[in-house]
Amino acid sequence: MNTSPSLPTHHTARQRALHLLHEWSKSAENDWSTLPNHPSLGVYGTGYDGWGTQTQQKYAGALATLAVFGTEIPGCDPDWARERALAALRFNLASHKSGQLSCTDGDQWGLTWISALGTERMMFAWHLLKPWLSDEDQSSMRGVLCSEADWILNSYHRGGRKGIWAEKWASEGNDPESNLWNGAHLWRAAAMYPDHPDAGAWQEKAHRFLINGVSVEADANDESIIAGKPIRERHLGANFFPHYALDHHGYLNVGYMVICMSNAAMLHFDLKAEGLPAPESLHHHQRDLWQVLRKMIFSNGRLARIGGDTRVRYGYCQEYLLPSLLYAADQLGEPFGLDLVNHQLAFIEKETRYNADGAFYSRRLADLRKQSPLYYTRLESDRASALAMLATHLDSTKFPEAPGSKNFEQSVAGSWIEPEHGAAIHRSPTRFASFSWRAFELGQGLCLPPSDGHRAEWEYNLGGRVEFCHHPHPHHFGPAKPHREIDRYHLEEFPGGFYTCGTIVEGTHINLAESWCGTDSARLQTAFAALPDDHTVVGLHFAQMGDRRGYVASIKGLHLNLPNDLYQDHQLALTTASGKISLRSPAHKDEDVNLQSHWAQLPGKIGVVGLYGASSLSLQRSASRNAGIMKTLQTEILSYPLMEGPLRYEAGETILDSGWTLISGKSSEETRKLAENRLAQAVECPIPDWRVVRILGQNALTYLFMANFGSGAGTLSLENILSPGENAEDLKTELPVTEVALLPSTARLLAIH
Template sequence: MPFFQDSIQNEYLSLLRQWAKGIQPYIFTPADRPDLSYYGDGTNGWGVQTNQKAFAALAVLAKLDCDEGLHKIALALLRYSLESHITGSYHVTDGENVRWGHTWISVLGIERMIHGIDALWEDLSQEDLGKLREVLISESQWLYGHHPLQADPVFPNVPESNYWNGAVMIRTAFMYPDCPMAAQFLERGTAFLLNAVSVPSDQDDITRLYAGKSLADWHVGANFFESMALNHHGYMNVGYMVICVSNAAMLHFSLRKWGLPVPPAVYHNMDRLWQLIKTCLYDDGRLLRTGGDTRVRYCYCQDYLIPALNFAADALGEDIDQWERGWISTLKKEFMYNNDRSFLSKRCELFVEKSPLYYTRLESDRACCIAFSAYWRYVFHNFKVPAGTGTYAANKDFLTPLPQWNDPYHGAYFVRDRRRFASFVWLAAERPTGLCLPPDDSSLAEWQHNMTSVVYGDGITHDNVVISHGGHMLSGGFVTYGRYLAHTKGLLAEQLDEEDTVQVRLAFAALPDGHTVVTLQYADAIKTCHISEVYGLHLLVPNDVFNDFTRLYTEGDRWISIDDRYTAFSLYGDPLTLHRQEGRQIGLTHGWSNGYRYRGFLHCDEICSTKVTAPRFYEKAAPVFDFGCAVVTDVNAAKADAVRAQFRTLDVDLPLVRAVRVIGLNNRSYWFVANFSDAAALLDLPEIGPVCLDAGTAEVFEDRSDNQKS
């Protein structure tokens, strides 16, 4: 048994032991190579990486438990990976002439399995070590000679691949200094790392030196905006911010173990990036993905938060205990619910049935990441004191989460209060999306068009096309506004495959009271069109395994209270209704409606203002919905009527101008006004006076008089 254990390590090892006993149906041995095995389907690409991650998990468990049986399985998985590479003597399962390697993503699996190799290093044969050397040098040579170094905040946006490709080249240079190209690998690897978590101001930085050259001289392009926002896969992607830090963790800890120098480029902009990630973390370790997600909820990027947390502790001096323990609790809840020694079998039952590759890919991500933490806790005892970072010293100012943040490109706004998380992102994964949640219950978070209305046309897929957006931060809040088109694709008409149907004009404000969000929305048909379903407001409340399938709803006069934690109010327009979908409707984004709409990975209840579930025609310019709603944290059912009585709407003799007054929980009065028209609007607000709004904009006006009246 290991000479050092802590309770977190023990929790991880307990999960790994059970998982290892349940994976036999997914481990295969080729008939013509009984010395090799693979986990998953053994195919090129993700199949190879799935096998590599499973190897890492089993290798760590074999090492820490001194388990000879697991040791043999782990070695067989490793040898399949090495032998099926371009430099090897075997092949992947795609065909006898197919081997993996020499692509932009080939070395990702190597980096993710490296802690397994480190764990079994003393047990590897000379043949194993020789083949590993061949693979690493071959991949580094290909990257050096064939893979371009690019970076762009929009496209090509490649922060994570720049990092893992740079990491493997630096690793190879340090592991094999006798390699004739070691110096070239080190130089090129440094360039990749410095252009991974890169920002526009790097191009002007002549003060920071790396390997004798200024940062400006190394700079090729910025993958991040100066705000540290990341536009990966075409949206504001908190998850891939985590992936970048996780890859830094893999290089950092491995070099530390072997007593090798950790180049300062490893830590480039990591403290700034960590601050934004930390800002988007619940206390229980779950990511608040303000820009949403296109994939399975609480998997992949969430799993790789574990290596990122370990890195933040060891390299930046962060206290990660609460986050990691909280995430372990979430893992165990789902693990016990499955009751079959798997991490995801019930939520991902569709993948078990239709895509074993995707299912084993997700299972191996989770196993690989918890093994990562278990192993490095074994090696370094704890992560309390930063060590092994060479000349790097983190800026401690970046350990403080941001109270508010925004990024103009994505139309992203976020405020983090003691009693409220509020955000809005126009260029989100499922755009746009807003949130207003109590900050101490991560199970309430979901972002699939949340608080932004959904219109389903007659096609099989549906998305929104953002036309315009604007806004600005307030002191303790924000206001944003814009327009989007409801788009449907895959129509059953020979002459028409896709169409835009409805224009939605939306305004959204987080008031500076630390509790309240208000949204005003108006939609009309842009032509005579046929609509299948409409869900105005579309406030999502997850109701799944993570909250024990239990939600308490109390309904009153134009309000619905959720778990007595926060309350949604209808200010004008249709009253609120609670809509319960028939199955897990939150699935993969692209093409999900095509056959699997209710076989997703998370179930949500939906609170709606306007709700139309019967298909119908709308004439051109006909209103589809017109409503105002508020969500207020710390308002339970007992308080809801009193809060509702303080809301007020203003009758405005101007088309498409909407104004509501809200008394915040700080007892201050706010008017939220939206001008949805195409011309400037002048109106007289009670307690405020005359105000003018440009076309298509919105604003919050606070009554600062001493004698406010409700």
């Protein structure tokens, strides 16, 4: 990352954010309407309760920002923006359960576990609009904030769970983000209305919520004093794993790690602007969380969603990284915060230019807009809200000077691992390598240069996939049972990398056209290793049919996603043994392309070599956007092998048996040499269900990677594998190894000398 003085200053970043907001505000007129019988009130979006209400609140914040700072942007009319902001704000206040009107769906909003989120995201605008607020506005806001605070104090529940909850696993009640925003709301209400008889109780309850926001198991015994009490006295449970992995919405959710930090950021800056004290508990473990989270940000500003994402690519959680970066700089001393802000602004600007109408998502999410105006305007307003916070708080943010001896990539280099949750990262300036067993789609990896996060797409990436006929497809607007489940996994780290092996049960909850249903159709085992050479990862797959006949729709070993959308200008170029291939997107039709090559060099210096299990790499192309459950990014899928069904497999029959290697940050010539000179290859193993590969690393050292895909434990004597004069060494202990014992579905990586 460039950290030279030529980078835009924070003032220039504000101009960029304001320009984006100004253009967006004009496009947002398509979704603006005045209220029947109330011409002074208006609504952006649907005006419904729930997300419609929060969309309205975020719009008010965005337009308030233009009302105050719009004079800095040519062509902006601050008076018009102020009228829109006040019209939206006043309708929002009037349609609350403390008000006299209703939302456009006939309900009033508020007094739920999530209603404080919208007010928290709007309250920076309250400070901006103060010169134009009437006594009635002030009274209405007091009614909203105090009634919400009293409900949180006395009646709080989330779903069927009453009171504050904090559990590591989503299935048991993982509530870090709502604990943070409800705690923030309580403190805000007490700070704004200290004369309220419950203000003291609100403050104490705020501390309990905030201490149980970014909470870990060690807090249960922590004697450190925060706000007059040991942490352990207010601690109720751990929302985060010991190394700050977050199992939210049922998967490793990097995005909600950001949401947790963004809620601390909003209260931090709002109180700072008002000259009000912040609660000590607000910053509880935020520094610890940030030290992990910053490793999960590509240097172009995009989040590295190592656990996948159930929502729109580049949307929602990504937006709220912007205020989080300001908070990280101002409160936590992050020296590269402004750099990352500017890089994120760059890709927001690119998509806005791509749309050519001022909107943030109008082309890429055109289908979603038709399907759900409510959800589409929610997403548009999230980006507007984050940009407005950025423009508002930039001037008050203290940006530490970046260290001249280290750039961002050097500062985030190294390993992170969360063994219990099944996730690991190794990062260097030439390779971002990760694997997460409890990703949204389960069993997902990454390997790419960390300088270009646009090359990443998470869905099933590097995990392989066996899709049975009639398996249910999850989608965002309705539930679907999962078609795969975790059985087991094991992770090991060592200096410079990690390896892992585990099993996913494929084809669960299969229902064949009214007459037959079944589950646990097959077992897919995957072994994955990041070598200690800062370039290479290796993957092995083995899938076997269960105890009955099964019908498989498609099989994909490798499953490397290649984004080919607006950030690639809809064009990719591949180099293979058969020549160069140019791929324009979208494809003219859905099709599978045999590359007639065991190796390929991909854009962004990513090389792939098939080791065994297929005659060639194959590419699956799509005529429409295909990534994620909401289909919001165009990707090409490279597989080794690729087989399309329906295919019949008998009980116990092998479905997939393949291996491959990826190298990051190297040229096509180096990829070709690795393949054609057999510097990476399968090794014959005397134990039938074991797989062994031998790879020359980019550090000129040789490695053996092996996995036990059988049903029983076994021991392999290395004299059957090594050449005369060679010796094996354990990468963790650096001790010599002469034999390897492996339990089922485990792996081992050795160095050869």
